[in-house]
Amino acid sequence: MRRVRYESRGGPLFVEEVAVPDPGPGELLVRCEAVGVTLPVVRKVTEAAEPIALGGELAGEVVTVGAGVTRFRAGDRVTGLCFGHGYADFALLHEAMASPVADGASAVDAVALVRSGLVALGALEAARAEPGETVLVTAAASGVGHLAVQLARVRGAARVVAAVSDPAKAEFVRSLGADEVAVYGDDSWGDPVDCVLDAVGGELLPRAVAALAPGGRLVAYSSGGGTVQAYDLLAGAKSVIGFQMARIARGRPDLYERWRQELWRLFGEGSLRPVVHGEFSLHDAAKAHEAIESRGNRGKVVLRP
Template identity: 35%
Template sequence: MRAVRFDRFGGPDVLDYVDLPEPTPGPGQLRITVEAAGVNYADTHQTDGSYLAADQLPFVPGSEVVGRTDDGTRVLARVRGGYAEQVVADAGTVVPIPEDLPAAHALALLMQGLTAWHLLTTAARLASGETVVVHAAAGGVGSLAVQLARHMGAGRILAQASTDAKRALALDLGADAVATYPLENPADVILDGTGGALFDDALGSLGTLGRIVTYGSAARTPAAPVDPQRLARLGASVVGFWLRPVLARPDAVTGPLRELLALTAAGALRPLAGPSYPLADVRRAHQDLLARRTTGKVTLVP
């Protein structure tokens, strides 16, 4: 079968399109023929070696797929090595999905949807009526966080994005206004997956008892050190979030994912389908993602 693998850390150029043996499911596993694999920003960090958890080389990236099990059931699954024509998955991570649900929409609800859900509930502990700022609000996580914040009772939602088109998209998804720092009125919750100078600007607009949740470093530059006394004066918090350990907690996946699927089926949540690339064009997919030329869920199609 065909798959994507890298044998050394680096940029998109280290991703190779190769032949690998077909996987054989072990006890408690299912084999899935991949319809589409999701691309996440974390995949680029795995590729360059900057991911929080180091992976052993050689490595096949990809943590989520839509496809069919050997009995023909269409499923959404968390996997290792998803950039491939076939994968195996633990049966407990496999969720049947409707035939009419687009693969990109289903994939958007898995890692990115669960991230947005847990950012607002588990990490930020959003309360009704609070003001939320979402960075990269047209991206995979951000676009869902904007919508979920409204569903969860946020009083005001501000969107930060890098271009006029992306800001317009965030407003169309339900944001009340564009976030421009310093904010006129301090925020209760700020979701930041960018880091760097944007994190520093955001911290300056955090209100009393506010929470800024940092869950990524797309800027790939460090933020300035945080003065604990500055936080103490506000009673504010900087909360770190990483999805991987959260997924190991009881009820961290099934309940939230069912909620996300139900909201999507009811038309209350609109996942964004981004560009789709042939699996062989994985380098271009990563290049476009790193250059912030994409919006919504990026997918690879074998």
């Protein structure tokens, strides 16, 4: 089978031929039909001291299962998060991280909707966003962000602010339901908001905290790090909450399943519209990374093995 790999920090990415892996206990062997490219993986390629396995969101058909697997069997269509080599024709997916693909949905729909949508929905839940409150989403044109904008609107936000890196993305995020658009470099991001969903971190994090109204909550789900001064929280009784999807999937499978069903319900109703920026072959994985690294994507970036 084909697999994408790299040997030193920064790449280059290349395709190699390797044996199809065997599933271990609790694992599914999945024939990959679509693989989502994520910012955390892109960042690790450019920043991690040692090469990593290129994993991430994937969707496809179960080929065989390992010992102890009870929820899935060969022929099932699944989606989930792969922590090993996922940029490949076949990949191993742990049963706890897998969920069924809804009837009639494509693998691309599943990759664009489920994992990114779970993060977006989970971040909203972590923020305790109530109907009538105001929500600001950073990286609002990203795979997660463009769904978070829609979910905030669907869940009754009185005002949704989409923060983006480039004003050229304004029309796109407004088409998703954003009331206002803030560009990172703007002097002002408008009136303060009750909740911020931050997928950027780093130098933008203090700015995101400053955008909160007194008593506001910021949910950080970025791999970009960043530092917040305690006084900036104390002065406005603000909160910063960390959110990690893997923790929910492993520790709260009931909640994970409820959120997944909610996403498919909204998708089926037409209330939630995942957007795919582009589909790339395994041989073009470097181009897929560049689409995210350059912040040029509008929606999800997907590999199609």
